[in-house]
Amino acid sequence: xxxxxxxxxxxxxxxxxxxxxxxxxxxxxxxxxxxxxxxxxxxxxxxxxxxxxxxxxxxxxxxxxxxxxxxxxxxxxxxxxxxxxxxxxxxxxxxxxxxxxxxxxxxxxxxxxxxxxxxxxxxxxxxxxxxxxxxxxxxxxxxxxxxxxxxxxxxxxxxxxxxxxxxxxxxxxxxxxxxxxxxxxxxxxxxxxxxxxxxxxxxxxxxxxxxxxxxxxxxxxxxxxxxxxxxxxxxxxxxxxxxxxxxxxx
Numbered sequence: 093x094x095x096x097x098x099x100x101x102x103x104x105x106x107x108x109x110x111x112x113x114x115x116x117x118x119x120x121x122x123x124x125x126x127x128x129x130x131x132x133x134x135x136x137x138x139x140x141x142x143x144x145x146x147x148x149x150x151x152x153x154x155x156x157x158x159x160x161x162x163x164x165x166x167x168x169x170x171x172x173x174x175x176x177x178x179x180x181x182x183x184x185x186x187x188x189x190x191x192x193x194x195x196x197x198x199x200x201x202x203x204x205x206x207x208x209x210x211x212x213x214x215x216x217x218x219x220x221x222x223x224x225x226x227x228x229x230x231x232x233x234x235x236x237x238x239x240x241x242x243x244x245x246x247x248x249x250x251x252x253x254x255x256x257x258x259x260x261x262x263x264x265x266x267x268x269x270x271x272x273x274x275x276x277x278x279x280x281x282x283x284x285x286x287x288x289x290x291x292x293x294x295x296x297x298x299x300x301x302x303x304x305x306x307x308x309x310x311x312x313x314x315x316x317x318x319x320x321x322x323x324x325x326x327x328x329x330x331x332x333x334x335x336x337x338x339x340x341x342x
Contacts, residue, residue, distance in 0.1 A: 096287035109196035109337035129161035133172035148188030199324035218321035252301030293324030
């Protein structure tokens with residue numbers, strides 16, 4: 093069941109999203125060669141708590157950290173550890189904030205210094221896929237319009253689009269209906285309505301679209317070990333179109 097949000101709900105989710113956006117900015121300022129993903133997790137956790145929120149991922153279905161830190165060929169759900177970032181790496185950060193029961197969710201991919209040209213293109217195109225999907229999140233369209241925008245743009249550049257994981261509704265819970273695939277699927281295709289709050293999140297690979305889950309039951313990697321990028325925003329359908337709730341505002 094899709095749970096629509098009223099203006100007051102969206103206001104509170106937006107407040108959650110602003111804490112989340114500031115946490116991403118803080119992480120980006122601290123990312124450098126030699127920094128461990130565990131260091132980043134502590135920075136994000138402490139900041140979110142200091143702002144009166146709770147890390148929405150911590151403990152969710154047993155997840156042991158506040159941030160998913162997915163480096164290079166890790167697609168999503170990388171668990172923070174003592175491994176240190178190196179020049180030429182990319183890292184995808186995915187996290188959420190629960191502020192008094194209102195939840196926001198976002199992700200971004202950050203380059204550690206200069207990366208290979210094809211990786212640079214992957215990161216750029218994946219972010220473009222996010223915004224093309226957001227453009228289609230408007231009243232009268234359907235969920236598959238978002239999916240088509242993401243899939244077509246990634247495919248035009250020869251990249252693999254992850255099928256096994258997708259975007260989703262968000263706001264009152266971390267994962268709500270509807271599911272939002274990044275490819276044209278035979279699944280449900282509800283019409284987009286005023287008051288929907290959606291987490292749109294392209295996961296795009298430099299090589300194959302195939303992924304596997306490691307033995308920790310969390311870490312998802314590309315089958316061919318190709319590099320993967322991930323971007324996400326929480327958006328609300330307000331006055332007929334998407335309003336980004338997790339973009340940093342002054």
